[in-house]
Amino acid sequence: MDNMKCPSCGGPMKRNGRAPSGAQRWRCRSCGASATHSNDVAARELAAFVGWLLSRGTQADMPGRGRTFRRRAALFWPMWPMPEVMDEVFRVVYVDGIWIARDCVVLIACSDEHVLSWHLARAETTAAWRSLLSRIAPPDMVVTDGGSGFASAVAAEWPRTRVQRCVFHAFCQVKRHTTSRPKLQAGVELYALAGELLHVETLQQADWWVERFMQWCEFWSDFLEQKSLVEGRMAYTHRRLREARSGLVRLVNAGTLFTYLDPALCAEGPMPATNNRIEGGVNSQLREVLRSHRGLTKLKRVKAVFWWCYLHVECPKTMADTLREMPTDADVDLLRERYGMRAEDASRPEKWGEGLVWEELHHKTRYPFRNE
Structure with missing residues (x-):
C-alpha cells in the first residue's frame, strides 16, 4: 500500500x-x-517523555513501575529547549517570573496567544530582564507586576514601549500592608481606594481617583508622621500604612497605573490593565506541572518549565528537529570550558543565568559553539 x-x-x-x-x-x-x-524511534520516545513531563501521570502507574521509562528518559533530561528570537511586533506583551527555588527564577514573556521567550536567572535583576527583552521586538505596551530591575531593563531595551503596572498587583500590594480588614480609619479609606483601581475604565475616572488619593495623602499626612518609642528607638507608628502610601505614590508619579487608558494605545482596541493573561494562562499551569512532579530536582524543575514554554510557542519544532538543534548539558559545559567559567557542580542552575556562558544560549548567535 x-x-x-x-x-x-x-x-x-x-x-x-x-x-x-x-x-x-x-x-x-x-x-x-x-x-x-x-x-x-528517538523522536517518538522524546514525545512520550515530554507528554509525561507535562501531564499528571506518575511512573508508578506505568508498566514495570516506570523502570523502562526512566531508562529512556535519561537520554532527554540533558536537553535544554531554548527560545528563538521573536521579531514579530505585538501590541501587548506580558512579563513575569516564576520562582523555582529561593535563588532560581525563570523569567517569561508571552502575548495574548503564545509564549514568546523565557530566561533562567538567579534573581529578577536588570541584567536578567534585559536578556529576556532583548530577544523580543519592542511592543506598544508591556504589562508587568513590578518586579525588581524591570523598570531599568525596559528603559534600556524598549525605550519607546509604554509600561502598564498590573492594577491587581497594585491593589494586592496595598492589601498586604492594610490587610483586608484594616482597623484604622486611614487604612479603611486607603484599602477602599486601592480596590477602586480594579474598576477604573475611563480617563475621567482615573483623574478622579488620583485626585481622591492626593486628598487622602494630605488629610492623613500628620497622622502618618506620628512616631513612638520601639525597642529604645523612635520609629514611625504607622509604618505599614506609610509603605502602602509610598507604593501608590511611586506608581502615580511614574504614570504606569493607567497606561491602558491612553487613547493612542486604545485606537485599535482596548488594552489590558492586569497581568491575568500570564498569571492564569502560564504561571498557574506551570505550578500545576511542578506540583504534579514535586519530587524532581531543582534542575529538572527548571527544564520542565522550559519544556512547557517551548511547546506553547506559536510554531514549536518537531521532536526530530528538537533533538538535532537544541543544546544539552554537554554544550553548556563546553561553553563554560571555552570561557573559563567552570561550575562547581553541573547540577546547580543557580550558577547559570550570569556571564557569557548563559548569554550565548540566549543572545544573538544560534548556539555557535554547539558540540557536533
Whole structure:
C-alpha cells in the first residue's frame, strides 16, 4: 500500500526496490524524487517523555513501575529547549517570573496567544530582564507586576514601549500592608481606594481617583508622621500604612497605573490593565506541572518549565528537529570550558543565568559553539 508522501512536493510515492542497506526505497509519482522511510524511534520516545513531563501521570502507574521509562528518559533530561528570537511586533506583551527555588527564577514573556521567550536567572535583576527583552521586538505596551530591575531593563531595551503596572498587583500590594480588614480609619479609606483601581475604565475616572488619593495623602499626612518609642528607638507608628502610601505614590508619579487608558494605545482596541493573561494562562499551569512532579530536582524543575514554554510557542519544532538543534548539558559545559567559567557542580542552575556562558544560549548567535 502506497502511504509514503514525497518530502519535496508532498505527492504520493510508490515502492521502488530496496537500498543497499535493505531499506524500502520509494519514488515520487509526480516529481520523481527518491527517498527511504526511516522510523525515528528517538523522536517518538522524546514525545512520550515530554507528554509525561507535562501531564499528571506518575511512573508508578506505568508498566514495570516506570523502570523502562526512566531508562529512556535519561537520554532527554540533558536537553535544554531554548527560545528563538521573536521579531514579530505585538501590541501587548506580558512579563513575569516564576520562582523555582529561593535563588532560581525563570523569567517569561508571552502575548495574548503564545509564549514568546523565557530566561533562567538567579534573581529578577536588570541584567536578567534585559536578556529576556532583548530577544523580543519592542511592543506598544508591556504589562508587568513590578518586579525588581524591570523598570531599568525596559528603559534600556524598549525605550519607546509604554509600561502598564498590573492594577491587581497594585491593589494586592496595598492589601498586604492594610490587610483586608484594616482597623484604622486611614487604612479603611486607603484599602477602599486601592480596590477602586480594579474598576477604573475611563480617563475621567482615573483623574478622579488620583485626585481622591492626593486628598487622602494630605488629610492623613500628620497622622502618618506620628512616631513612638520601639525597642529604645523612635520609629514611625504607622509604618505599614506609610509603605502602602509610598507604593501608590511611586506608581502615580511614574504614570504606569493607567497606561491602558491612553487613547493612542486604545485606537485599535482596548488594552489590558492586569497581568491575568500570564498569571492564569502560564504561571498557574506551570505550578500545576511542578506540583504534579514535586519530587524532581531543582534542575529538572527548571527544564520542565522550559519544556512547557517551548511547546506553547506559536510554531514549536518537531521532536526530530528538537533533538538535532537544541543544546544539552554537554554544550553548556563546553561553553563554560571555552570561557573559563567552570561550575562547581553541573547540577546547580543557580550558577547559570550570569556571564557569557548563559548569554550565548540566549543572545544573538544560534548556539555557535554547539558540540557536533
